[in-house]
Amino acid sequence: MNIWPLRFRELSNGSTLFADDAGGFFRSGQGFLSRYATDDLTAADVAFLREGNHGFDCEFDLSWTSFAYRWARRQSKPQNLSYAILVPTLRCNLTCGYCQVSRAPENSRGFDWSEETLAGVLAFLSGLDGPDVKIEFQGGEPLLRIDLLEAVRDYCRGRFSNTQFVVCTNLQALDARAWAFLDAEDTFISTSFDGDRTTHERQRTHSADATDAFFQNLEAAVSRYPAGKISALPTVDVAKPPDFHALLDNFERYGIRSVYLRPINYQGFARKLDQGDNVLVRWNRLHSEFIELLIARNYQTGQFMEEYYFVQCLKRVLRLDADNHVDIRNPNFFAADYVVIDHDGKFYPTDEARMLSRIGRVDLSIGDVAAGIDRAKVALLNSGASNHFDPDCIHCVYQPFCGTDVIDDISRYGRIDVARRDTWFCGRQLSIFDKVFEILYRQDKPTRASVAAWLGVNSWSADMAPVHS
């Protein structure tokens, strides 16, 4: 049998994790590693590798074909452009200290779409293939220009057979027109809720009255709409994290069982924040503690909640096509299935790229609604959008499951060729995948119950993650 190359990494319990290029993985020890490295495999080793499909006898046999299939399915294919993040205004009625986009004051001028820009946006949308379209309204606070939201929604409903709209709103000021807009079945709400009242007020609202307004609107929305209509995510300052127990209680109270624990992003106003030393290490520890809290709480209550990104990574390890989140998409082609259109009509490949350009560090715009998408610039960005040939990633056991984040690299280091292991992205991904494999191999009942729930199966038992002894 020809064995496909295996990468390996020592896990925290001293065992060694192995994975092939197609994401087939197993846990073993130094003994197997030594036999593998010296080409001295036993019959039992070969039998194990054969059952796990880590090798083949000849080209086009079932093992070879299946391996090729698994590898191919793990790659992200360019999709039809069907998702647009629109920023009709950069103005906002809050002044969050960590604002990623350096929003403009509510009463300022020149930060909204002009009539020409609106016409350009609609013309751009008219050129999408359809039949589905998803529009996410970002800001600023998009509801400050509900007229523009209405114009886009009306147009899309006439142009596409399946439409979905997400309003990313701070829920601070909702008048009758805003509620009427949000009432539509094809329209969803995404908001920020930083976990508990104290943290939310410190980081976002800055006054008791504004905090009251937020909670009143959130509670009104929860009572008004069915489950699944509202999503919320907390932005966490590693220096002053919220009380995670309270955070989970509050999210559950509002019917939100999936929590995307988001660190303060290194763009916009946030660059000026002092989060102290070793932010990455502290963040990873915090995140790991949150996962442990979730596991214990889920087992205790029988009501299963999840950390969104962690579960995405968990599924990415076990499944071939679980790459909904861009950070685990490989290659992560830009302006492929979604694009951002800013308040001035410029295209950006991601929201982070928009933020980065806003502070003047680098222009990552890729055209505008008048001239169209600058494909040459997109191609340039795409040259760094794969981890296949990165000199560090090619040795990493997590490469088949991981992605890239060129924009984050540019943001932090001003270049995309920093040694991967020295980047924030890599440090965060390594830590999360370490945690994923730790819990996949844990035997305790609480962990197994949460893993099963997160994977959507009835049970997760010890033998479901392969081990070669």
Added chain:
Amino acid sequence: MIPLRIKVETNADRPYVVRLRSLEAEAWDSAPTLHPSEAALKHAGPDAADYAGEGGRLRVLGIDPSKVDGDVLLVNPSRGTADRLIRSSSQHNTFLVTERCDQVCLMCSQPPKKHHFDLFPYFETAALLAPEHATIGISGGEPTLFKTELFRFLQRVLEARPDISFHVLTNGQHFDEEDLNALSHIDLGRVVWGIPLYSSDAGVHDEIVGKEGAHAQLLRNLALMCRLGAQIELRTVLMRPNADGLPGLARVIGSTLPFIRTWAVMQMENIGFGRMNWKSLFFDSSEGFELVGRSIDFVRSRGIDAWLYNFPLCTVPPEYRHLAPATISDWKRAYRVECEGCSLKEACGGFFEWHPRDHGYSRLGAVQ
């Protein structure tokens, strides 16, 4: 049980395919033009209904015309019978293309026979008359023993009817590289191939299908099907000889067969060889469900669909019942006295008509 063969009288002298139409609500003057292969109801009496069309006159006996409206029949004048090839109100229409087979499976519900009549021309006419968006089953025997005719049939019907699709039951033994050209002309996005694999252990599989080397041949052909992008429903009938190996098979599906569309773990049917070997084969999954559940969970955790076919819902733990659709075909489905008052009856596929009363599940009964 729903009759699949009905008595008829006809003035035709050779077999033909006809679709019955009642047109009850329409006056003859304004009735839509009949297809050359259609016959319209002219008179309905208490014991017989008379139809007429280009193919001649046809009298259907012993069944209410409303129950056969839209049905496509293969009329056999010499026998005075008609096979209901397509029942318009059913989701379970299957063409039995041959009774020959090269395997002798221990639990075969339809043991193979030597004779064969080529009915493909009739099947093609019938398929073209199928209701919109129908899925038509192709079964045997082993249909791919006549793969030249089968592939040509699939290609022609799929080209002519972009709305319909096929589900082909095959043992997967007879595909080879030389078929790639013929298969490339078939819209494989509308064909699901139901292929049995009983074990990851070649010896166990070969013993069950009664053919040495069948397992190895099947794996070779599954690779070929993967390269073609064929949609495969992998079918594993659960029996005593292979039950213990189910978790091992699940692992191999995860590692080596992730390209399948569905894995179906199936309960046995007590007919044919299945009846003869029932005592030594039937696995009481109502008692030993743990290894079934674990296997299903493993495969589903890998993002591969896995389902339970032909499992009465009361024999399945509540948390797995959503994975047990009502798969027993309507014409061979029955409910037992124990089912009376069961709250799950609507969603349950029940039992095979011929399921023995004194054998089988130890845990059975109405769910309140």
